[in-house]
Amino acid sequence: MIDDILISAGGKGTRMKHLSKDMPKHLLDVEGRPFLHYVLNNVMQAGFENIYLVVGYRKEHMEKFAALHQYPITLIDQFGEMPGKYGTACPVMCARKYLQGKQFVSIAGDNYYSVKDLTAMRDRDDAYTYVGGLVSEHPEDWGVLVVREGDVLERIVEKPKEFVGNLTNVSLYKFTPTVFDVIDSVGISSRGEYEITDAISTLAKRGNVRVKKLEDSWIDFGRPEDIQRMENFLRSAKFPLR
Template sequence: MKSWRKAIVGTDATVSEAIAAIESGSIQVALVLDASSRLVGIVTDGDIRRGLLRGMQLSGLATEVMNRSAVSAPATLSREERLHLMRQKSIKQLPLLDGNGQLIGVETFDELIEAPHYPNPVLIMAGGLGERLGALTRERPKPMLNVGGRPLLETIIRNVVQQGFRNIFISVNYRAEMIVEHFGDGSAVGAAIQYVHEAERLGTAGALGLLPQRPELPVVVTNGDILTTINYGALLDFHNGTAAQATMAVREHKVHVPYGVVTASDGYLETIREKPTESWYVSAGIYVVGPTVFDHVERGVRIDMPSVLERVVANKGRVAVYPIREYWLDIGRMEDFEQAHAEFNEVFP
């Protein structure tokens, strides 16, 4: 049984402390206990992200976002009974209680079965020119630039494979032969790689229309120039837990205005905000798209992912939003490339 004690927080814990407990623990949740060690609720990564979208502050109480109806079980249950209960309830963590209702352990679904494996396809968009990086991409595609001693695309693929995804498609266009020659069929990195060749560049979503057949499962889609420690499995689980046809990963972007910001009406001053920090959620270039989304992509026609998602919404579909707290860097400019080199060994040991 995995160590779970680092995941414990009290009823007075903040959301920030719950995040720290999730990250330092080994069971992917925070356990909220009262003074008598009785389970009050569970806080998941999804609970926190939904709370942040509602405007919840990190200084707020974790009890405001926790699940108060979390499933638990007597510690006397057999392995088979625990596994059956977890499958029945579609849960990955099962708190175990003694006869007095006190928490004495946590069973995890991953421990009860073999290592996680996701049959869902992953599509990596690697056909762009990377023109903003100038001479660096004159002879090679941006995803093949070395960061930390290996191609950026290799880091993305290794992360995906380590998280249980094996079925990988790579969309290629510019200098496609370099990518195909380096990765081949993917067996060297534990994957099964197929290539989607764009005869002409089709935007950030056009490659969806070139997949050999319409997927039956949701597809994880990521741009090929992103360094991130996102948990793709958690993203997929989040998507599957919604009624959405697609999910967009987003990142909070903050801008500090070094001046007093003035609002006026009819030529008269209303307010002055001194050096405010504005923030927005921006697309992180990572998505989950369900099978019905493919209805909005024509084969061989250029289209970007925002346009596809707008079509989904226009047709009364839903697109969920998944805030990223993990490390994330879009390598679009020279300064981003330099930052990736400086941080790589610390983020990807």
């Protein structure tokens, strides 16, 4: 079993528009609690012992949140560790000193994952990297996982203009220590950021990446309308997959 999990929560959350102007979107209220509460609750229920939360934008709010609720987490300041650098690879780079030589799970702090799916990824204590995948009716809006026989990841195609598949990336990963062998070679993408999917693509070329399909609920908490969707889910305990 894997004991370590990395939660990326340093972004500004521009898709939330004015709602995230003064605080991280991860702390927006949902049914009387910050969204991040539900993420951490499931992480702890899944049995992770070492929780690393990467913060950045308005980090003082995250620090107050962690202190108030006394969550057993270690805060990592992305902007302090890597000033002027952005992208999904940065949290992993920042956490190197904590996770070097370990297997660990990595998730997006603005996504809700079920205890079932978090536990399933925690159980992947083997030599492979894993990417969580979910079938989408609109794969063109996401990164598409191109998979060959045996659930082996061939490549990731970001927001494809032509259909290449409908199994999409949900930013739920299990990494082995090999991620630190390749992540420093990740260059700046066309968006001007360092992308974790570029590191995964390098590992995929070696045949070392597998895809694990989600079996339970997943919610992207990125836009204002997602607040209501999350509230509806909590009230009904049911939520349609992507």
